[in-house]
Amino acid sequence: MKTAISIPDNLFKAAEQLARRLGISRSELFQRAIADYLGGHSADVVRETLDSVYGDPANRQLDPLVQAAALQILSDEAW
16 A cells, blocks of 8 residues: 655655665555554553553452462472
8 A cells, every 4th residue: 555654854764775775665664664553552552452441449359269279289399
């Protein structure tokens, strides 16, 4: 898909130089840059989701059956 964007002249020149140095087109450079940027933000979505679940004190408690099993296993261990 073609698109038009506006960027400052100095950013455009820097992108042109980098694309030339890497031996790729400007389009390829911008595609890689956007993919990298989006990839970095997908980790944010995972973190935000986990924070929303475990940030609630009500969600920090173990299920009573899991807690009982863990206590049983621990009590059977020789410390």
